[in-house]
Amino acid sequence: xxxxxxxxxxxxxxxxxxxxxxxxxxxxxxxxxxxxxxxxxxxxxxxxxxxxxxxxxxxxxxxxxxxxxxxxxxxxxxxxxxxxxxxxxxxxxxxxxxxxxxxxxxxxxxxxxxxxxxxxxxxxxxxxxxxxxxxxxxxxxxxxxxxxxxxxxxxxxxxxxxxxxxxxxxxxxxxxxxxxxxxxxxxxxxxxxxxxxxxxxxxxxxxxxxxxxxxxxxxxxxxxxxxxxxxxxxxxxxxxxxxxxxxxxxxxxxxxxxxxxxx
Numbered sequence: 001x002x003x004x005x006x007x008x009x010x011x012x013x014x015x016x017x018x019x020x021x022x023x024x025x026x027x028x029x030x031x032x033x034x035x036x037x038x039x040x041x042x043x044x045x046x047x048x049x050x051x052x053x054x055x056x057x058x059x060x061x062x063x064x065x066x067x068x069x070x071x072x073x074x075x076x077x078x079x080x081x082x083x084x085x086x087x088x089x090x091x092x093x094x095x096x097x098x099x100x101x102x103x104x105x106x107x108x109x110x111x112x113x114x115x116x117x118x119x120x121x122x123x124x125x126x127x128x129x130x131x132x133x134x135x136x137x138x139x140x141x142x143x144x145x146x147x148x149x150x151x152x153x154x155x156x157x158x159x160x161x162x163x164x165x166x167x168x169x170x171x172x173x174x175x176x177x178x179x180x181x182x183x184x185x186x187x188x189x190x191x192x193x194x195x196x197x198x199x200x201x202x203x204x205x206x207x208x209x210x211x212x213x214x215x216x217x218x219x220x221x222x223x224x225x226x227x228x229x230x231x232x233x234x235x236x237x238x239x240x241x242x243x244x245x246x247x248x249x250x251x252x253x254x255x256x257x258x259x260x261x262x263x
Contacts, residue, residue: 029056031059032058034079035064036063043241045240045244068090090222104220106249108255112191113207131168133189138230140183151216153215219257
C-alpha cells in the first residue's frame with residue numbers, strides 16, 4: 001500500500017468518524033457520496049427527488065478517491081457517483097457495488113480558468129507556456145496522483161509536453177472545488193477544473209478548454225453501494241436521468257452519456 005492510499009485510508013476514517021453520528025440519527029436517510037464537481041447540480045436535483053419521492057436524502061461531496069476509500073472502510077453510503085471510472089473500478093473489484101447497478105452517467109470538459117478580473121489570453125496547444133504565464137503565481141489543481149480532475153490535468157500536461165515546467169508551480173488541493181476556490185479568491189493565477197465548476201463560480205473565467213484527446217475521457221459513473229439496505233438507492237440513481245435532473249445537469253454543462261443505462 002503506497003503513501004497515497006495510506007493517506008486516503010486515514011482521511012477516510014477521520015471523516016467517517018465525524019459523520020457517523022449523523023448517519024446513526026437517521027438510519028433511513030438515503031446517503032449519496034458524490035464527486036465534489038457535482039455539488040451545484042446535485043444541490044438542485046436532490047431536493048426535487050426528496051419532494052417527489054417523499055423521502056429523506058443527504059449528499060456528501062469530496063474527492064472521488066477519498067469517497068471510494070471511505071466506502072471501502074464501511075462508510076454508510078447508499079449511492080456513489082465518481083468523477084472517473086478508476087475509483088468505481090476500484091470498488092467494483094472489491095465487490096463493493098451492487099451487481100447490475102453501475103452505469104456511465106455523465107461527461108464533462110477540462111478547462112483552464114483564471115480570476116475573472118485577470119487580463120490574460122492563452123491558447124492551449126502543444127508546448128504552450130502556462131508556466132511562464134503563471135509567473136510567480138500558482139496553478140491550482142486537485143491532487144494529481146489521485147483526484148480525477150488532477151489526474152486528467154497531469155495527463156494533459158504530459159501530452160502537451162509542459163509537465164516538467166508546470167509541476168513546480170502546482171498548488172494541489174484536496175478536491176476540484178477547493179482548487180476552484182483558490183482561483184476565485186485570487187490565491188492562484190490559474191486553475192485546472194471542469195467546465196461545470198467554472199460555470200458555477202462567477203469569480204472565475206474560462207481561458208481555454210483542453211483538447212479532448214489530451215487526457216482520458218471524462219466519465220462520471222454511478223452505482224448503488226453493495227452494503228446499502230435503502231430501497232431508494234436505485235430509485236435515486238435512476239432519477240438522475242429523469243427529465244427534471246437532465247435539465248439541471250445539462251444546464252450546468254454536463255453531457256448525458258448515451259449509454260447511461262444499467263449494466
